[in-house]
Amino acid sequence: MRDLYLAIDVGTGGLRSALVGRDGRILAFAHREHEQIVPQFGWSEQRPADWWRGTQETIRAVLADVKGSAERVAAICTCGQMHGTVLVDGDGRLTRQTTPLWNDKRTAPQVTAFADRNGQGAYLDIAANMPATAWPAFKLAWIAENDPQAMARTAAVLMPKDWINLCLTGILAQDRTEASLSFLMDWRSRDWSDDLCRLTGIDPALLPPLHDAGDILGPLLPKVGQSLGLDAGIPVLVGAGDYPMALLGSGVIGPGMGSDVTGTSTIITLTHDAPVIDPEISNVLSAGGDWGAMTLLDAGGDAVRWARRAFHDNDRSYARIAEDAAQAAVGSDALFFLPYLSGERFNPRSRAQFFGLTASHGLPELHRAVLEGVAFSVRQRLDGLQGGQGRPERIVAASGGAKNALWLKIKASMYGVPYLVPEELECGVVGAATLMAVATGDSPDLNAAAAQMVRFADEVQPDPAWAEVYDRMMPVYARLYDSAQEILADMDGLV
Template sequence: MRDLYLAIDVGTGGLRSALVDRQGHILAFAHREHEQIVPRFGWSEQRPADWWTGTQETIRAVLAKVDNAANRIAAICTCGQMHGTVLIDDDGRLTRDAAPLWNDKRTAPQVSAFSDRIHQDAYLDISANMPATAWPAFKLRWIAENDPEAMARTTTVLMPKDWINFCLTGQRAQDVTEASLSFLMDWRSRDWSQALCDLADVDRALLPPLRNPSDVLGTLTPQAAQTLGLDPATPVLVGAGDYPMALIGSGVIGSGMGSDVTGTSTIITLMHDAPVIDPAISNVLSAGGDWGAMTLLDAGGDAVRWARRAFHENARSYAEVTADAERAATGSKALFFLPYLSGERLAPSSRAQFFGLTAAHGLPELHRAVLEGVAFSVRQRLDALQGGHGRPDRIVAASGGAKNTLWLRIKASMYGVPYLVPSELECGVVGAAMLMSVANGDNADLPAAAGRMVHFAQEIAPDPEWSEVYDRMMPIYSRLYDSAQGFYKDIEALG
């Protein structure tokens, strides 16, 4: 009985494989780290060959953990880190041993030159995104200028999960979620844009066919099947980028839902039927076909980490710091914290500050103000992300911030939206299993798959009394934010 889904996740820190059952439970999991290469400051690369080695090792590991697993695999689906630009030739050989990753900043000169040369009116309404160092369009431009020999031998550009798919099936393709953040796709047609290729000076012939994540790409090659010990007839899905896949795997399906991934920074995504065209917003196509208007705020868990270090020299645990904050009243006795300890993406010179300190404030208020300050900074961006569609029905929390119940209560009350926490935090793996369940006919569609396979550990509703306090504080926070801008350059000049 083929009742198991084999999910692969090509992460930045390592390769993960998992066996997932029809109810969305992970039965076996294996992880292999791979090296991140930093040839120069701001550069970040990995070897695609290492991803394939890790894939083989982790698949063998999970198959060994479940009885008769190799004969029970219904399908294979991969997600992975986005934007890593892999180049192969006619024979499928890598033309560059290392691929520049999503966090590689070497393309800054290319992005700057593009922005200086071309006004946003020429591309924003096609790409739904502004130029950025992460996008593959600019990585391809850098390679063409700096490694022309490799580019001359290249016939196809793949993303990390597409490279694994090629190793599994021999088929060349990209999916529309990856392409939505490539700066090369027309968001309306969901196909490559000749206009964007021309603007970015990218040869469209290098771009493989675009497929939907749930499409069956092919079956295993005889060599891959023998290497992995699997049936060569096993179907392999096209798959998706890790973040678009994690959206569906956390139950964020359909317009009106939201996602909050709070780690060091905060990524807020609100789902819509179409992109929100705004220079301050990025738009990503989810694995379910909805558009996520997203923004990354540099304020997040780093503010909590800073407070723990600055106030306690890391001698107290995060749980103890949170317990302190729980003793403070809502609004921290009218104490405000602007959480821009490392600047902001759109305003790099921004600084953090406490405002409203009195002799009545102590550590509980300081710690709670930090949590509330991050939430205020998110609320400032929500109206733009909503694109006039109103508040989301619910927001699903993920990453480290999902473990702090007090913070989730603050956010739910701040935004007036219930928060949900998934039971399974490997959301990319669950999302891949959901796609396979639909392709395999075990579920009729993704909403049905979500209802069966996504489980939530808790739901946190807004507190009306807290919401009333935050509604009164928010205009003051916004005025503080605006008035502080005039000081930053002067402060920076002090050295």
């Protein structure tokens, strides 16, 4: 019986493979780290050969972990870190042995030059995104300028998971979730844009055919199947970028849903039928075909880590800090915290501050104010992300912030939206399994597959009394934020 799905995740820190059952439960999981290369400050690279080596090792490991599993694999699907720009020649061989990653900032001059040449009206309504150092269009521009010999040998550009697909099937392709953040796709046609290629100077001949994430790309190559101990001909799906795949695997499907990924920073995404065209909002196509309007706020878990270090020299556990914060009243007795410890994405000059301190405030209020301050900073962005559609029906929490029950209740009450926590936090793997369930005919559609595979461990409802306090505090927070901007320019010369 072909009742197992083989999911592969090309992460920045390592390669992961998993065997997933039809109920969405992970039966086997393996991880292999790979090196991140930093040739100089601001650069970040990896070797695609390391990804393929890790893929083979982890697939063999999970197959060995479940007896008889090789004969039960129904399909293979990969997701992976986005934007890593892999160049191959006409025979599928690498023309550069290393690949600049999503967090590589060397393209800053190309982004600046592009913005200087072109106004927003030339590109924003096509790309649904602003130029940024992460986007592959600008990585290609950098390579063309700085490694012309490699570019001259290049026949196609792939993303990390596409490189794994090429190794598995011998087929060159990209998917539309990756293309949506390439700065080379027209969001309306969901195909490569001649206009964006012309504006960025990218040769359209380098761009392989685009597919939907759930399409079957092709069969597993016989020589690869033999090497891995799998049957040749197993269908390999096109797959998706790791973040849009994780949206699907966390149950964020269809308009009216939201995602909150709070790690060091906070990524808030709301799903819509179409992008929200705004220079401060990025738009990504999800693996399920919906548009996610997203914004990354530098405020998040870093604020909690700062408070732990500053107030306790890292000697107090995060659990104890959460207990302290829970002792404070909602609103922290009118104590505000602006959480911009590292500036902001669109306002690098921003700084953090406590406002309203009195002799009655103590550590519980300080810690709770930090949690509430991050939530206030998100609430400032929510109206723009909504695209005129109002608050989402539910927000699904992921990453480290999903483990803090008090913070979830603060957020639910702050935004007036219930928060859900997935039972399985390997959401990219579950998303890949849902695509495979539909592609193999085990489920009629993505909604049915997600209903069967995605389970929630907790649901946090807004507290009406808390919501009333936050509604009264929000205008004051907004005024504090605006007032601070008038002073920050004068502070630059003091440091």
